Amino acid sequence: MPYLLILPAGLWLIVFFVVPAVQLFATSLYDPSGSLATGYAMTGDLGNYPRALGDYWPQLLRSLGYAAVATLACLALGFPLAYAIALKAGRWRNMLLVAVIAPFFTSFLIRTLAWKTILSDTGVLVGLLRHAHLLGADGRLLATPFAVVAGLTYNFLPFMVLPLYASLERFDRRLLEAAGDLYAGPVAGFRRVTLPLAAPGIVAGTLLTFIPAAGDYVNAQLLGTPRTAMIGNVIDSAFLVRLDYPSAAALSFVLMFAILVLTVGYLRRVGAGALDAVS
Amino acid sequence: MRLGRWLADHWVLGAGLVVLAYLLLPVAVVAGLSVNRASSRLSYDFHEFTLDWWAHPCGSPGMCAAVVRSVQIGFLSTLVATVLGTLMAFGLTRHRFAGRGATSILVFLPMATPEVVMGSSLLALFGAARVPLGFATIVIAHVMFCVSFVVVTVRARLAGLDPQLLEAAADLYAGPWQAFRRVTLPLALPGIVAAALLAFSLSFDDFIVTNFNAGTTTTFPMYVWGAAQRGIPPQVNVIGTAMFLIALLLVALTMLRPRRARF
Amino acid sequence: MADLRLTGLTKRFGALTAVDDLHLEVHSGSFFALLGASGCGKTTTLRMVAGLTEPTGGQIRIGDDDITRLRPYRRPVNTVFQSYALFPHLSVHENVAFGLRRRRQRDIDRQVADMLALVQLDGFGPRRPAGLSGGQQQRVALARALINHPRVLLLDEPLGALDLNLRRRMQIELKRIQTEVGVTFVHVTHDQEEAMTMADTVAVMNAGRIEQLGPPAQLYDLPGTPFVATFLGQSNLLAAHSEPGGENGELPVSAYGGRFTVPRDRCRAATATVYLGVRPEKLHLAGSPDAVPPGHQHVAGVVTDIAYVGVSTQYLVRTGWGTELSVFAPSTGAEERPELGAPVVAYWHSRHAFLLDRPDGAGDRTAPADLSVDVRA
Ligand SMILES: Nc1ncnc2c1ncn2[C@@H]1O[C@H](COP(=O)(O)OP(=O)(O)O)[C@@H](O)[C@H]1O
Numbered sequence: 001m002p003y004l005l006i007l008p009a010g011l012w013l014i015v016f017f018v019v020p021a022v023q024l025f026a027t028s029l030y031d032p033s034g035s036l037a038t039g040y041a042m043t044g045d046l047g048n049y050p051r052a053l054g055d056y057w058p059q060l061l062r063s064l065g066y067a068a069v070a071t072l073a074c075l076a077l078g079f080p081l082a083y084a085i086a087l088k089a090g091r092w093r094n095m096l097l098v099a100v101i102a103p104f105f106t107s108f109l110i111r112t113l114a115w116k117t118i119l120s121d122t123g124v125l126v127g128l129l130r131h132a133h134l135l136g137a138d139g140r141l142l143a144t145p146f147a148v149v150a151g152l153t154y155n156f157l158p159f160m161v162l163p164l165y166a167s168l169e170r171f172d173r174r175l176l177e178a179a180g181d182l183y184a185g186p187v188a189g190f191r192r193v194t195l196p197l198a199a200p201g202i203v204a205g206t207l208l209t210f211i212p213a214a215g216d217y218v219n220a221q222l223l224g225t226p227r228t229a230m231i232g233n234v235i236d237s238a239f240l241v242r243l244d245y246p247s248a249a250a251l252s253f254v255l256m257f258a259i260l261v262l263t264v265g266y267l268r269r270v271g272a273g274a275l276d277a278v279s
Numbered sequence: 280m281r282l283g284r285w286l287a288d289h290w291v292l293g294a295g296l297v298v299l300a301y302l303l304l305p306v307a308v309v310a311g312l313s314v315n316r317a318s319s320r321l322s323y324d325f326h327e328f329t330l331d332w333w334a335h336p337c338g339s340p341g342m343c344a345a346v347v348r349s350v351q352i353g354f355l356s357t358l359v360a361t362v363l364g365t366l367m368a369f370g371l372t373r374h375r376f377a378g379r380g381a382t383s384i385l386v387f388l389p390m391a392t393p394e395v396v397m398g399s400s401l402l403a404l405f406g407a408a409r410v411p412l413g414f415a416t417i418v419i420a421h422v423m424f425c426v427s428f429v430v431v432t433v434r435a436r437l438a439g440l441d442p443q444l445l446e447a448a449a450d451l452y453a454g455p456w457q458a459f460r461r462v463t464l465p466l467a468l469p470g471i472v473a474a475a476l477l478a479f480s481l482s483f484d485d486f487i488v489t490n491f492n493a494g495t496t497t498t499f500p501m502y503v504w505g506a507a508q509r510g511i512p513p514q515v516n517v518i519g520t521a522m523f524l525i526a527l528l529l530v531a532l533t534m535l536r537p538r539r540a541r542f
Numbered sequence: 543m544a545d546l547r548l549t550g551l552t553k554r555f556g557a558l559t560a561v562d563d564l565h566l567e568v569h570s571g572s573f574f575a576l577l578g579a580s581g582c583g584k585t586t587t588l589r590m591v592a593g594l595t596e597p598t599g600g601q602i603r604i605g606d607d608d609i610t611r612l613r614p615y616r617r618p619v620n621t622v623f624q625s626y627a628l629f630p631h632l633s634v635h636e637n638v639a640f641g642l643r644r645r646r647q648r649d650i651d652r653q654v655a656d657m658l659a660l661v662q663l664d665g666f667g668p669r670r671p672a673g674l675s676g677g678q679q680q681r682v683a684l685a686r687a688l689i690n691h692p693r694v695l696l697l698d699e700p701l702g703a704l705d706l707n708l709r710r711r712m713q714i715e716l717k718r719i720q721t722e723v724g725v726t727f728v729h730v731t732h733d734q735e736e737a738m739t740m741a742d743t744v745a746v747m748n749a750g751r752i753e754q755l756g757p758p759a760q761l762y763d764l765p766g767t768p769f770v771a772t773f774l775g776q777s778n779l780l781a782a783h784s785e786p787g788g789e790n791g792e793l794p795v796s797a798y799g800g801r802f803t804v805p806r807d808r809c810r811a812a813t814a815t816v817y818l819g820v821r822p823e824k825l826h827l828a829g830s831p832d833a834v835p836p837g838h839q840h841v842a843g844v845v846t847d848i849a850y851v852g853v854s855t856q857y858l859v860r861t862g863w864g865t866e867l868s869v870f871a872p873s874t875g876a877e878e879r880p881e882l883g884a885p886v887v888a889y890w891h892s893r894h895a896f897l898l899d900r901p902d903g904a905g906d907r908t909a910p911a912d913l914s915v916d917v918r919a
Pocket residue numbers: 555558560578579580581582583584585586587
């Protein structure tokens with residue numbers, strides 16, 4: 001009986017997720033001298049990996065770095081918002097929650113393009129910053145690493161806020177009062193009570209933000225320059241422009257592997273128990 | 280002193296609202312651009328108020344067709360993903376069986392995989408199997424990445440369901456089917472609806488995976504992407520704003536809907 | 543209507559035997575209480591009758607029908623769950639109508655209205671369970687089960703979640719409803735007072751078995767085992783031996799050098815190793831043996847504790863061999879009050895004593911030293 005219920009979705013995931021992933025791995029071992037037209041020879045050659053890494057390690061490191069910074073920014077911005085909605089908003093709680101989710105429905109491409117307008121050289125923001133001498137007379141926001149990271153932060157912020165909200169919502173505020181009663185000031189109360197109790201949300205939120213951010217290329221493409229290109233841009237063009245499947249597949253796996261190593265390391269540090277919140 | 284205390288109590292709320300403003304700012308810009316006639320095609324400065332784009336949203340060639348296609352893909356993917364995912368969520372909640380842990384990992388993995396990797400590997404599969412790219416392959420791909428989110432959402436709802444309610448149903452002459460129909464299903468329904476909404480928004484908004492598997496078919500995000508290189512037609516902003524308003528309206532309706540006494 | 547009969551009912555969870563070879567007969571139309579400490583197997587017994595737990599062995603019958611293997615939704619039995627288990631998505635009206643609708647009955651609206659009137663919830667039909675107080679939810683749960691006219695209604699600690707005042711009110715209310723509808727009630731509780739005030743018959747359960755069964759007054763007056771004697775109210779149980787001989791229907795026993803007698807018909811012991819039992823309120827205090835009225839028996843001791851609790855004063859009297867006897871003296875206003883440390887004798891009439899089996903080597907058992915535990919007994 002349970003197998004019948006699980007079978008349809010399970011098969012779908014196996015055929016369209018697991019099989020392609022295995023096949024992608026096989027592709028990464030093909031002889032790179034072939035082409036899509038002439039076909040590839042399966043050589044079991046691991047050489048695609050060092051080759052791809054040698055060519056594109058800057059983009060890989062940049063992706064992980066941008067994603068890490070964006071994740072931290074999301075946490076810094078998302079925590080007050082989730083906290084305010086869960087514990088301070090009172091009867092406006094549902095309204096604010098809707099306001100967090102609603103931008104999802106304006107296509108994320110359109111919103112990213114709106115950022116392009118906001119950050120543009122002739123825009124109000126750049127004008128203000130130049131006027132205040134926070135930006136040089138010909139300083140720019142668009143086409144900088146800042147713009148790309150800001151775009152990533154913006155796009156994945158709801159993925160941070162929602163799990164944080166979910167864990168803070170169950171939070172019993174009397175615990176903080178108890179902590180206050182036991183001589184914990186606001187800072188100690190936050191560190192010793194709020195933060196540990198929000199940990200599952202933080203873990204889920206950082207993973208849900210970091211993983212898609214590391215693989216994203218839309219923000220880098222729309223808000224950046226080739227000098228801010230991320231690994232996603234490379235994979236995308238290797239598959240769709242240069243048609244270099246073996247390199248693209250190798251890069252995909254390098255990315256997956258990097259994310260896996262970071263995730264496992266991260267979960268080790270914060271304690272695997274927190275993973276329960278994710279799955 | 281009183282002011283200091285008030286600030287201490289409310290600064291978090293203030294900070295939260297600032298972040299919320301940051302989230303909504305681009306939406307405001309999109310809404311503004313939807314009623315703006317720019318001075319030239321490639322500039323986005325606010326120049327002149329107009330309702331032309333709202334009056335003729337399909338004035339931009341090919342856009343409305345792309346929107347319709349995206350909606351069709353969204354509906355179909357949502358339907359399939361919701362049915363498959365809900366079944367799996369039931370299977371994972373009510374039963375303990377060999378392979379349960381493996382199934383949970385299978386569900387978790389797509390959520391932890393970057394879209395480029397999913398999209399490209401699926402493209403490689405379709406290429407190897409010589410499946411022509413188009414509407415069908417897009418739906419297949421969308422169902423694939425939506426299913427996991429449906430499973431997780433519905434499962435969370437089912438986990439909060441008191442098993443004693445089912446015993447009470449059985450005690451009150453409800454056989455297995457009746458207990459499911461009258462108790463489990465209505466109680467799981469909010470979770471299923473939420474999952475379906477999530478699936479639709481994921482599908483409607485997807486660009487990366489779609490771009491790999493669309494062939495010559497154009498969805499709305501792909502249309503926007505293409506148009507972005509040439510300068511975005513202002514009607515795109517009309518669609519973006521309209522989607523936002525429709526979402527708000529839907530939420531308002533579900534929140535205002537009077538609670539029905541009977542199911 | 544027919545009786546509920548359990549024969550050799552047994553439930554094992556792995557190595558643990560939750561219900562152990564239970565034999566029980568519940569007469570049709572009676573209010574039957576299953577009383578026992580937490581974990582003694584009451585819920586498990588009830589769930590087996592409801593069909594929610596499969597018995598390891600034994601038989602459940604209602605009249606001539608064997609329902610042991612019947613699915614829960616085919617049994618003529620309904621349950622009031624401890625946490626009520628009201629359907630949160632249905633109105634009060636639909637909760638109550640649930641069973642009728644499943645059996646496609648007619649005239650549902652009128653039946654529901656009548657039932658809501660019976661539990662004094664007229665007009666609550668359109669409300670949701672979440673908006674009701676604990677007592678109101680309890681009534682909905684009761685109405686939802688009763689409306690199906692079960693041959694047996696099972697109630698698993700139905701008042702456990704209510705505060706003390708409400709619990710007292712609901713006890714009276716439940717009793718009224720049971721008398722009105724005449725349905726057999728099997729009521730599980732760990733509250734001995736609740737069982738005694740409500741039930742026609744009380745079964746005291748211990749470690750998966752029935753220790754004793756009978757009308758509450760009889761159980762209290764003449765408990766059959768040390769467990770019943772101490773669980774249902776309090777008792778002073780002195781380690782004693784029965785002696786040969788005896789006349790006028792009186793059995794002689796000896797304890798700590800003293801000799802006492804107990805009426806033969808108040809002996810529940812099968813062996814010579816016995817407990818001599820007296821309830822604390824059947825013990826009286828006097829200043830010296832001379833003051834003991836004729837026909838009474840006594841032991842001497844010293845007052846070690848006095849607790850005034852309004853309706854009575856409760857004394858601890860340490861005997862010569864060190865056991866502290868519990869004595870309740872009613873506050874009539876006329877009594878003399880011994881002081882702390884005063885030498886006293888505690889006396890009782892032999893028709894208030896009883897004899898129980900005592901495991902070899904077991905010493906005295908008296909009421910707990912904390913006198914505030916149970917005043918009402
Ligand atoms: N499903 C179960 N699995 C294992 N042990 C159980 C189960 N249900 C009850 N028990 C055990 O059986 C014993 C009796 O439980 P129960 O009938 O609930 O007691 P009561 O209702 O008298 O408090 C307890 O020791 C309890 O731990």
